[in-house]
Amino acid sequence: MSDLLSRPTAALPTDKELVLKVIPMPADTNGNGDIFGGWVMAQVDLAGAVLPARIVQGRMATVAVKEFVFKQPVRVGDILSFYSSVVRVGRTSVTVDVEVYAERFATQGSYVKVTEALLTYVAIDGQGHPRPIPAQAPAAPGG
Template identity: 80%
Template sequence: MPADTNGNGDIFGGWVMAQVDLAGSVIPARYVNGRMATVAVNEFIFKQPVRVGDILSFYGSVTRIGRTSITVQVEVFAERFRAQGRFVKVTEASLTYVAIDDQGRPRPIEKRD
């Protein structure tokens, strides 16, 4: 929306980062079975600007599962408002989430079959 734009009329990078964090947390939530927290943004690359009217699609995949943490790669594609049917990668990121207990301390992730 226009309220989320910078002086150039592009969407704020911070808004995109927040959406990437939300999208990236969906996959680890299936493994963690409880509370988790984002502990690291390992890499974040803005490849193209996101413009008002773009439709964004977020794709995530697990790249590593540790004892208490899960690392996820997220790719973001924009379908341009003025060029529907054309998709361009606008952002890619790597984030690490850690399973936490009720006191906020790391806890082991249960192994899945």
């Protein structure tokens, strides 16, 4: 644990929007006592959907996770901050980059980048088929 506390702190991104903050709890741990990677992935998917929802203006589905990199473990009690930016808006899809930073319980105020991912969401109609993104979609901050 001491090597986790001695790692250099990361600066929070200024080119992305804070879209979610969450504190993992003991029920979210794996057999090693760290936060289960699948739980973190689910939170990233939720955070990643915030900016596309503004653009898509309706139903959408996660269709791809091009890259997911775990850089550091997440621990119970960490305060996780999820930052996102729109990378690409296509005819039916929106791709976003999500970065996750942890404030360790014992070192509040300093941040460690714990993971990042690139996700693509597709606008869908009532039958679950891709549909065009509205032409009048609002501009996404940071994208």
